[in-house]
Amino acid sequence: MSASKSPNLREHRLGRLYPLLLEQLPKDAIITATEELHAYECDAFTTMRQLPLLTVLPDSIEQVQHVMRCCHTLDIPVVARGAGTGLTAGSMPVENGVLLGMSKFDQIHEIDPHNRTALIGPGVRNQAVTDAAAPYNLYFAPDPSSQLACSVGGNVAENAGGVHCLKYGLTVHNILELEIITIEGERITLGSAALDAAGYDLTAIMTGSEGLLGIVVAIRVKLLPKPASARVLLAAFATIEEAGTAIADIIGAGLIPAGLEMIDQTGIRAIEELMHAGYPVDAAAVIICELDGSEAEVEDELASVISILKRLNASDIQVSTNAEESRRIWAARKAAFPALARLAPDNYIMDGTIPRRALAEVWTRINELAEEYDLPVVNVFHAGDGNMHPSILFDSSDEDQHQRAFELGTRILELCVQVGGTISGEHGIGLEKINQMCLQFSSHELSQFHALKAAFDERNLLNPGKQIPTLARCAEFNAMHVHHGEMPFPHLERF
Amino acid sequence: MNAQFDLQKEFAEYVRQAYARQQQLHIQGGNSKTFYGRRVSGETLSLRDYSGIINYEPSELVITARAGTPLHIIEATLSEHGQMLGFEPPAYGPTATLGGIIACGLSGPRRPYSGAARDFVLGITLINGKGELLRFGGQVMKNVAGYDVSRLMCGAQGTLGILLDITLKVVPIPAYEETRVLEADETQMQTLLSDLGRRPLPLSATVLDENLLYIRLSGARAGVDAAARVIGGDLLAKPQGDRYWQQIREQEHKFFNRARETDTNLWRLSLAPATKAIPDQLISNQLIEWSGALRWVYSHNDDEALRQWTQQQNGHAIRLNFADASDRTFHPLAPALHALSQRIKNSFDPAGILNPGRLYADL
Ligand SMILES: Cc1cc2nc3c(=O)[nH]c(=O)nc-3n(C[C@H](O)[C@H](O)[C@H](O)COP(=O)(O)OP(=O)(O)OC[C@H]3O[C@@H](n4cnc5c(N)ncnc54)[C@H](O)[C@@H]3O)c2cc1C
Numbered sequence: 070m071s072a073s074k075s076p077n078l079r080e081h082r083l084g085r086l087y088p089l090l091l092e093q094l095p096k097d098a099i100i101t102a103t104e105e106l107h108a109y110e111c112d113a114f115t116t117m118r119q120l121p122l123l124t125v126l127p128d129s130i131e132q133v134q135h136v137m138r139c140c141h142t143l144d145i146p147v148v149a150r151g152a153g154t155g156l157t158a159g160s161m162p163v164e165n166g167v168l169l170g171m172s173k174f175d176q177i178h179e180i181d182p183h184n185r186t187a188l189i190g191p192g193v194r195n196q197a198v199t200d201a202a203a204p205y206n207l208y209f210a211p212d213p214s215s216q217l218a219c220s221v222g223g224n225v226a227e228n229a230g231g232v233h234c235l236k237y238g239l240t241v242h243n244i245l246e247l248e249i250i251t252i253e254g255e256r257i258t259l260g261s262a263a264l265d266a267a268g269y270d271l272t273a274i275m276t277g278s279e280g281l282l283g284i285v286v287a288i289r290v291k292l293l294p295k296p297a298s299a300r301v302l303l304a305a306f307a308t309i310e311e312a313g314t315a316i317a318d319i320i321g322a323g324l325i326p327a328g329l330e331m332i333d334q335t336g337i338r339a340i341e342e343l344m345h346a347g348y349p350v351d352a353a354a355v356i357i358c359e360l361d362g363s364e365a366e367v368e369d370e371l372a373s374v375i376s377i378l379k380r381l382n383a384s385d386i387q388v389s390t391n392a393e394e395s396r397r398i399w400a401a402r403k404a405a406f407p408a409l410a411r412l413a414p415d416n417y418i419m420d421g422t423i424p425r426r427a428l429a430e431v432w433t434r435i436n437e438l439a440e441e442y443d444l445p446v447v448n449v450f451h452a453g454d455g456n457m458h459p460s461i462l463f464d465s466s467d468e469d470q471h472q473r474a475f476e477l478g479t480r481i482l483e484l485c486v487q488v489g490g491t492i493s494g495e496h497g498i499g500l501e502k503i504n505q506m507c508l509q510f511s512s513h514e515l516s517q518f519h520a521l522k523a524a525f526d527e528r529n530l531l532n533p534g535k536q537i538p539t540l541a542r543c544a545e546f547n548a549m550h551v552h553h554g555e556m557p558f559p560h561l562e563r564f
Numbered sequence: 565m566n567a568q569f570d571l572q573k574e575f576a577e578y579v580r581q582a583y584a585r586q587q588q589l590h591i592q593g594g595n596s597k598t599f600y601g602r603r604v605s606g607e608t609l610s611l612r613d614y615s616g617i618i619n620y621e622p623s624e625l626v627i628t629a630r631a632g633t634p635l636h637i638i639e640a641t642l643s644e645h646g647q648m649l650g651f652e653p654p655a656y657g658p659t660a661t662l663g664g665i666i667a668c669g670l671s672g673p674r675r676p677y678s679g680a681a682r683d684f685v686l687g688i689t690l691i692n693g694k695g696e697l698l699r700f701g702g703q704v705m706k707n708v709a710g711y712d713v714s715r716l717m718c719g720a721q722g723t724l725g726i727l728l729d730i731t732l733k734v735v736p737i738p739a740y741e742e743t744r745v746l747e748a749d750e751t752q753m754q755t756l757l758s759d760l761g762r763r764p765l766p767l768s769a770t771v772l773d774e775n776l777l778y779i780r781l782s783g784a785r786a787g788v789d790a791a792a793r794v795i796g797g798d799l800l801a802k803p804q805g806d807r808y809w810q811q812i813r814e815q816e817h818k819f820f821n822r823a824r825e826t827d828t829n830l831w832r833l834s835l836a837p838a839t840k841a842i843p844d845q846l847i848s849n850q851l852i853e854w855s856g857a858l859r860w861v862y863s864h865n866d867d868e869a870l871r872q873w874t875q876q877q878n879g880h881a882i883r884l885n886f887a888d889a890s891d892r893t894f895h896p897l898a899p900a901l902h903a904l905s906q907r908i909k910n911s912f913d914p915a916g917i918l919n920p921g922r923l924y925a926d927l
Binding site: 181182183184185186205206207227228230234235238239241242246251255256257258259261262263264265266267268269270271273274276277278282294295296297317318320321323325361362363365366368369370422423424425426451454455456489490491492493494495496497498502506509510511513514517518520521522523524525536537 | 621622623624625626646669675676679680682683692696697698699700702703704705706707708709710711712713715716718719720724735736754758761762763764765766783784786787789790791834835836837838854857858877878879880882894895896897898900901902904905907908910911912923924927
């Protein structure tokens with residue numbers, strides 16, 4: 070159903086909802102003008118768009134409760150939005166549904182240096198937490214490349230990671246307590262100020278639930294002490310295999326670097342062109358490895374890493390000697406997304422995660438697939454934890470290319486599942502990967518997800534249609550997605 | 565392998581029938597943690613024969629094992645490869661199984677510094693209350709496909725599913741460990757640990773035991789030495805140090821004798837680390853771990869007052885009795901949270917047959 074086919078439903082819902090909302094929200098917190106609504110029609114996955122019925126921008130928990138009660142009463146879907154930097158159409162509105170913007174929840178309520186926690190609103194930007202904690206020598210560990218813009222509420226909803234999560238964990242490892250509003254408008258506290266809580270571990274289930282279970286209105290995050298010393302090392306390799314082996318060997322040697330990233334040649338060149346960070350443009354791959362700890366510790370580990378790298382014929386090994394040099398190397402890595410954006414009109418970024426041992430094999434296979442589909446694929450990714458980010462470059466105005474890009478994406482994710490991995494390491498499912506969920510989960514598993522969702526949201530009003538595909542959708546997808554007359558992975562046990 | 569796979573199917577079939585008959589099941593591993601919750605009645609379903617390591621790749625830092633695998637086997641295998649479980653779980657006896665540890669969500673002295681059991685769980689294969697064999701998570705470090713059901717199983721004590729195969733992230737054994745002992749009262753401990761906590765020091769355990777503060781440091785020798793210079797105090801020799809932390813981990817230190825020998829209730833209070841001292845009138849004695857975040861106490865038998873105080877501090881209190889399961893082990897949940905938890909339980913176990921009443925009367 071597109072908006073044009075259901076003008077009546079739209080008018081009908083607006084007519085009933087708007088006056089109800091006005092009972093507790095000021096007029097300027099409700100946006101209904103189409104030209105203004107365009108700002109909310111997509112997240113960073115811009116090839117999918119949908120206008121909402123209206124956008125509300127509440128600034129208090131009570132207002133969120135009111136919005137939820139109104140929508141629950143009138144059976145109107147609600148989609149939460151943080152900063153809209155998601156890569157999976159997770160905060161894309163649903164047709165004739167409300168978009169709930171959480172941007173006004175941008176207060177840091179408390180930094181508690183003794184407990185090393187911060188209590189914040191979900192609209193606070195990721196980087197702002199680290200900035201506010203800096204005077205206490207503390208920081209918030211999850212550092213997605215989008216950290217200047219993305220909200221911590223969005224990080225919780227996606228269980229976001231970053232270049233340092235190899236050592237310091239994902240969002241789920243760095244939050245203690247969440248306050249949520251249910252679709253009925255009820256306020257519930259999950260977790261506690263302590264290190265564990267009574268009952269089920271519901272902070273774990275909320276983290277990564279993509280706005281399908283409740284609205285996060287307050288977050289208590291953990292803060293970590295800044296390392297005394299951190300050095301960043303950059304090394305070039307003539308082959309992808311050697312680079313992949315280097316990653317596995319570093320981890321296998323019992324070292325846990327703070328970050329361990331890998332970039333292929335196209336990625337190196339694109340980044341270098343934009344950032345001029347001194348990346349070696351002739352290498353087949355570079356790896357970036359950050360070691361942190363006490364000064365002596367870092368020196369020891371640097372020596373171990375360098376000897377592993379040399380054994381694997383690394384060249385051009387650069388080691389940062391001060392914070393500014395480290396910052397420059399990381400800034401360039403974190404600019405990968407805009408750098409790639411200059412190479413093609415569209416960039417379809419995958420997020421499959423695989424066991425490290427399969428890195429070189431999967432990478433080679435991806436390059437073969439890229440050739441088969443005749444589209445360039447660039448790899449800039451979190452190698453240390455096996456989180457591949459192959460970016461498929463294409464032009465969405467060319468229907469054939471667009472189609473090929475999506476098929477290639479599915480093949481890559483299928484490959485990740487085949488080697489024992491997952492279709493998403495940190496970006497989430499949203500609407501973008503909803504079909505590929507059918508590759509990873511059986512119908513019983515999907516049904517269990519739906520039952521769990523119903524425990525929070527019986528009428529399926531929170532971000533409906535996202536993250537967990539219906540069984541009917543999977544039946545259709547699986548029927549279409551048959552290779553060489555076979556079902557996907559006939560050899561795998563489907564329960 | 566195949567026999568074990570058949571066993572999975574057999575378990576599933578068994579639960580399907582139990583579901584049809586509405587037969588309540590009492591899920592058991594090594595039967596070492598009966599005291600850690602409420603008494604469960606029902607047909608006993610033992611996981612003990614469902615045992616063995618399925619896959620262990622040291623270079624991936626990942627192990628997958630069956631729920632009935634004895635904890636000591638897992639730990640011995642890991643240590644052969646210089647690795648360990650990062651959350652240092654208490655076993656509470658030689659029969660402890662991996663499934664029991666994860667189901668109870670138990671973590672030991674290392675927890676505040678390197679993470680809880682749930683932080684290391686990567687994937688779980690389980691059977692829900694309808695007898696469906698389900699797999700969530702996987703073997704990889706990062707996985708956000710679908711809800712994080714594997715972590716939800718940690719601490720759910722089998723009330724949401726019967727755990728079969730468990731995949732955990734493991735960590736390298738620290739190159740070097742050292743224990744420092746300092747004189748300190750509670751206030752001094754808090755001031756010191758709050759200060760140390762804002763510095764990147766390799767703390768891996770702390771205990772305030774009467775007026776002595778024990779601090780364990782773990783990591784590269786150079787880092788530990790540097791930290792030891794900052795902290796000062798006396799060195800506790802390695803064998804004594806290891807024995808000390810083992811006793812703390814298993815609650816076999818002399819502080820726990822009263823609970824072990826006299827049927828006295830032992831309280832485990834989980835609090836924000838800098839929470840002020842527990843009022844004297846509520847407790848007779850305490851031992852403080854986790855930089856202040858975990859306080860073992862004996863109460864003056866006013867359970868309500870102790871629970872209320874803990875709740876006011878935004879923490880929770882567990883009441884344990886090593887001799888037996890007890891009805892009011894866990895901290896009561898706020899009504900809305902309790903209702904939500906029931907709906908979640910119902911979504912996994914609609915007939916309420918999996919360890920019914922283990923956590924709360926109706927959960
Ligand atoms: C250039 C670039 C680089 C990126 N790099 C990384 C990276 O390194 N690692 C990584 O993990 N991700 C990365 N991302 C993806 C994205 O930034 C993260 O997923 C981020 O967590 C999204 O936050 P947001 O505030 O923008 O959320 P949005 O995009 O607004 O929303 C994301 C999801 O969260 C839900 N949501 C938002 N707020 C709430 C709330 N208060 N309550 C309930 N649900 C809510 C939405 O409904 C939606 O499902 C990158 C994105 C870009 C554009």
